[in-house]
Amino acid sequence: MAIVAVEAAQPAPPGPAQVAARRGRVARVTRWWPALLIGIWLLLIVFPQVLAHQNPYTLNPVNALAAPGAKHWFGTDEAGRDVFARCVYGIRYSVGISIAVVLIAAVIGAALGGLAGLGSKIADNLVMRTTDIFLAFPYMILAIAIAAAEGPGLTTVLIALTAVWWPSYARLVRGQLLALREQPFIEGARAVNTPLHRIFLRHMLPHLAPQLYARIAIDIGYAILAMTGLSFLGLGAQPPTPELGAIIADARNYTLQAWWYATLPGLFILAAVVSAIVIGNRLERVAGGSPA
DSSP, rough: OHHHHHHHHHHHOOHHHHHHHHHHHHHHHHHHHHHHHHHHHHHHHOGGGGGGOOOOTTTOOOGTTOOOSSTEEEEEESOOOOOHHHHHHHHHHHHHHHHHHHHHHHHHHHHHHHHHSOOHHHHHHHHHHHHHHTTOOOOOHHHHHHHHHHHHSSSHHHHHHHHHHHHHHHHHHHHHHHHHHHHTHHHHHHHHTHHHHIIIIIIHHHHHHHHHHHHHHHHHHHHHHHHHHHHHHHOOTTTTTTHHHHHHGGGGGGGOOOHHHHHHHHHHHHHHHHHHHHHHHHHHHHHHTOOO
16 A cells, blocks of 8 residues: 555656647747847947946056955956956957957858859859968968967957958858759849849848858857957957956966956856857757757
């Protein structure tokens, strides 16, 4: 009788309807996550003062390397500046410039890829051989070389990263166009002498857009790492500009004395990269036709 009572007390396994409802709730949450993340990062980029009430440039040497507390959530740096405020304002440079890099590279790459995929054989060979030259070098090494040649600065980082990012988009667009241009609707547009730029913009680009959106979102995460890496090496933002990579570079000499100085800005970089990957994966699933 005791065994029967124990077995009767065990909950019944969920039925198909309950499993379907649970999956539906998870799908609704994952559907809204990317939009929420985009809104949060855009808010921090455009209106950092909403979250950070301290001035990121105010010096207070008396309060140098103070531990995190109620007034300074992330503590202070060696000059007494609020680390949290510098991280929030630094997102404008780290994430904002990374977004600009990927968008500009996508536009340049899509234009050149379209020229290669729809243009003459000479144009195709010229564009593809140029992309092969850029892709032959590790992108970070090439970006460091370009930035070092131009001199440190945020504009230099923007140019250097754009220069190494566009070839991948050119190759992606060119490969997709080679498959699309054999479709009947493209052949019909060519038969009535539709200009190539109109064929690309009105007939081909809508088919490429979902894949480009997903690729852009994921690449923003890689661009954030590259951007902060160049600033960490001294080739990007210069003092006193609050940029995440530069903040971590300044914190190297105080790692044992003030662990928060380098750790907490690093968590900001991690959050930004993970957010870009989540958004990119969601867009990739939507482009592939998966609802979740």
